[in-house]
Amino acid sequence: MPSAKEEKYMETKKAIIERTDSNTYLILEVGETPLKIVLTEDYPNDVKNVFNNLLKELKKGLFQINIEDEIEDLYHNICTEYLTQLNSELKNIYDELGEFGLLQK
Numbered sequence: 001m002p003s004a005k006e007e008k009y010m011e012t013k014k015a016i017i018e019r020t021d022s023n024t025y026l027i028l029e030v031g032e033t034p035l036k037i038v039l040t041e042d043y044p045n046d047v048k049n050v051f052n053n054l055l056k057e058l059k060k061g062l063f064q065i066n067i068e069d070e071i072e073d074l075y076h077n078i079c080t081e082y083l084t085q086l087n088s089e090l091k092n093i094y095d096e097l098g099e100f101g102l103l104q105k
Contacts, residue, residue, distance in 0.1 A: 010063060011062070011063040011064075012065075012066055013066070014066065015029065015065050015067045015083060016029070017067070017071070017075050017079055022040075023038055023039070024038075024075050025037060025038055026039055026079050026082070028050070030057050035050045035053055039075060055093070059103055060104050061103075064087045065083050065086060065087060066083070067079055067083055
């Protein structure tokens with residue numbers, strides 16, 4: 001859990017859920033290009049690429065991702081829980097990157 005000081009200065013990124021007739025996506029607005037995870041299909045290499053991009057951004061500074069979605073459905077609940085876990089993991093990884101001197105100044 002981040003300290004009060006870290007929360008005050010930690011950057012917050014936005015996530016949205018895009019629902020279409022054919023697929024549903026979790027879109028993470030991190031970095032210059034939004035990162036898209038397909039929720040209705042299984043594309044492990046695409047998810048791997050999203051995580052690689054998250055790590056690149058994490059080296060620049062700690063952030064958390066908050067969902068901005070008004071529709072209370074199963075996708076909303078899944079993504080909310082997913083982001084809770086992801087934010088916890090990002091914090092742990094950020095701490096480890098710092099311990100190994102891998103953060104960008």
